[in-house]
């Protein structure tokens with residue numbers, strides 16, 4: 191089946207889906223995005239993803255391309271046209287097309303909107319979660335507003351490539367004080383050696399992950415001791431468990447960090463339980 195992409199008002203064959211060479215996303219990374227999980231043909235926590243998209247747009251003073259209910263229709267239509275049952279839907283908004291000039295274009299410039307969807311193999315993802323994955327640490331190298339889900343991802347690209355070259359699935363950024371901030375495309379968590387669930391507070395140094403918020407709700411509902419505080423790499427090495435969260439992978443256990451086994455070197459019970467319970471706490475649409 192051929193894939194379909196939505197580009198500025200039209201559903202097009204994926205291979206023909208293009209934006210203008212002077213799109214500000216292409217030239218300046220002047221745009222934002224969202225990735226929403228699709229499960230059993232429905233969107234997971236779409237409302238929160240659209241709210242975060244609205245916030246990212248507002249922070250960068252990009253005009254929303256359409257109101258949330260209309261955007262929701264485009265997302266569902268793109269998922270349906272691509273017959274995605276399990277996978278992700280991707281939405282990107284840029285400041286539009288204008289003659290190259292760093293400062294904002296004329297206010298009337300229309301933002302560009304692109305939506306794509308693709309299937310992910312659910313059983314393969316479950317197998318990966320059952321095995322657990324490796325992570326390597328890298329120095330934090332990003333700008334100071336990573337709370338905005340901007341498409342400017344070059345440091346994330348380089349970190350992820352470094353991880354891949356080390357045989358790892360993800361890279362965790364470490365700030366100057368030795369604290370883990372987050373992953374190249376996920377939030378970072380540990381279960382400390384005294385059994386506390388730790389993740390960094392969502393300040394401007396991390397993306398306020400939707401999956402992160404859900405895991406916090408699951409943890410509270412199950413009476414786990416949850417602390418929103420930064421943790422060091424040393425704490426992570428000594429942790430009972432570690433895991434990461436993101437819409438594309440939910441809760442993914444980390445079993446090695448910089449080549450050292452975490453806990454027993456196998457997925458732990460807390461991460462497994464949080465993953466199992468995750469979708470009981472999400473909204474489907």
Ligand code: PDD
Nearest residue numbers: 225374375376377397399400401436437
């Ligand atoms: N990444 N931190 C970063 C830097 C991310 O890129 C992501 C998501 C997250 C987790 O956020 P959420 O739980 O809302 O997906 C944290 C997406 C999936 C991506 O870039 O593909």
